[in-house]
Amino acid sequence: MQKKTSLKDIAARVGVSTALVSYVLNGRMEGRIGKEVAKKIRQTATKLNYQPNHIARSLKTRRTNTIGLVVADISNPFSSSLARIIEDEADKLGYTVIFGSSDETDLKSGKLINALMNRQVDGLIIFPPANSEKQIRQLIKQGTPFVLVDRYFPGIDCNSVGIDNHKASFEAVTHLLDQGRKRIGMISYNSTLHHLDDRIEGYKSALKAGNIEPTAELIRKVDIGNNTVEIGKAVQSLLDLKKPVDAILFGSNRIAAAGLKYIHSKKIHVPEKVSLVGFDETEIFDFFYSPLTYIRQPLTEIGQQATRMLLEGITNPKTPVRIFLPAQLVIRESSMPVKKKGN
Amino acid sequence: MQKKTSLKDIAARVGVSTALVSYVLNGRMEGRIGKEVAKKIRQTATKLNYQPNHIARSLKTRRTNTIGLVVADISNPFSSSLARIIEDEADKLGYTVIFGSSDETDLKSGKLINALMNRQVDGLIIFPPANSEKQIRQLIKQGTPFVLVDRYFPGIDCNSVGIDNHKASFEAVTHLLDQGRKRIGMISYNSTLHHLDDRIEGYKSALKAGNIEPTAELIRKVDIGNNTVEIGKAVQSLLDLKKPVDAILFGSNRIAAAGLKYIHSKKIHVPEKVSLVGFDETEIFDFFYSPLTYIRQPLTEIGQQATRMLLEGITNPKTPVRIFLPAQLVIRESSMPVKKKGN
């Protein structure tokens, strides 16, 4: 391993102290440094290809210019798309990203937060899993800057960026009602995450607004995680009801993906037999034989706002803000109107 | 920001030197330390919730226990799946991952490598873009441990992990020939990346083995990047030939995705009119109306081997090894046999 040039090397070469080199290279003490030396220092720095040692700098300045990102699973397109946006935004502002996947467990997320903190990240962007309130409270107590993304906890007053889930579901269900659907089911996760409740509440409100009394019978909750089979069963059970559903709102991209796989395998007709709407976005929605109507989250804004909010909070802490961005309903074939009978 | 406990705090509390605390907590000098003090130190450490400062440690030890990952684009499922595997494997071995996306440009990849090196990563895992040979050679010269993934450069002798692309294409094309296809086209990237050439060579070899002379007419090359329109045109041009193709091998998941979108939009019949095989894997292959036959790369092995190879190389540099793992052809509807005419 070739030794890298340090301030000391430059200082020795030019015949000055390391302090002066540091001042020049950081552009401090503008008015006071001799033009000659400054020039010589800069030249030598480029000649020796000086690259500051971030580790040493961080130790002294207590800033690493690194942010930690805790996602549910980096291999999920929702996470990785957001990761990419955060990466770009952070890079623009001079920061680097370290990441880890929590797999939706509070245990892993706790470990991860710890590991990232030990690496002295300047702040965190977190998709908090269920039951991680304690960890978040701990962060507040420690004064660690962070922003929650996608999810939030009603009882915790902190920075967060996500969408207005209630409104998003409301609009989706209203759309289904407008298309003539009467028995609208929903499949969501069995979880205490509040944004998921919002989605369910939005669904219920829309039904009520359409003069339909929401019933538990039409709502299915599956375990969070990759439970494809369970989701298939949930779909089937909604279709097996005495009065079967004529539409389903999927509570996430994973649920939709598994649901579509099931519906495809059973050759169930969409939208004739059942109309579908998905939450989030994935390329597979385009490839389903009846392209899926879905709720599009403004990923770019979410990622950028979260990153900016975090970095501003690092340099200059403010009172916490919760941001709920509007989502957009993208209407396609899977929720086209019910055909008249006999048509 | 609450002050974190340091070795000094513990030392003061127990009434010993920081050195002793360090020795105890790191389990060095096993035989020599007094049992009493050791116990007391450990107790105090847990009581004060001591977490070592990685930055300070890294500065002294010159090891950060961090690896840098340079992918083409973290939001591409191929990259993010691999990232996830690398994350898990690195974590198991006590390492953390920092990442960045190069967007297949040598400029960005160069910047990224630089940025990661300045953060003193212990090693790099890189998907090198075209024309990045110079950067790779530079890494070798510096003695930086690294492993190339997915791609490699024939002229550079260094660690790399990927698949046997030649064989993979060969098998895919042989399969198509076995199914009775005679005019097999291929769409790949216009790039100098050698693994892509291997794919084309494998394609040609298989044709020759089937007594068909490969012609340039049946090969299309599109610009790397997200060029959906261009890919659609390439598909169309293969179908517009005087003697149109009856099968297409897509050179990557992106190409396949765009190709499928086009084929879907034009309602071209698969596999009747044209048989299809994709490279890599994505969920959308399952959702295409005629599920796609594809070449599955052993992502888990690639990720794990790359990570292990890197970390071994960090602690104990060896002579470079190139690993070419076998890929697997997953046969499905999109490459079913040609139906007899009139059937």
Place this chain on the structure above:
DNA sequence: TAATTTTGTTTAAACGATTAAACAGACGCC
């Protein structure tokens, strides 16, 4: 009992930067 070894602990330098404070020389002012 003196010399040697072992045991337990401390000293102090180092990693590579940053930065407040000190310092020395030149200059201007009354």
Place this chain on the structure above:
DNA sequence: GGCGTCTGTTTAATCGTTTAAACAAAATTA
């Protein structure tokens, strides 16, 4: 000529660890 003010640069401490080397006391050996 003495004093204050700039100007340009250095000194030295510091961040939180690690670790070779020094040291002192106790135990062993000769």
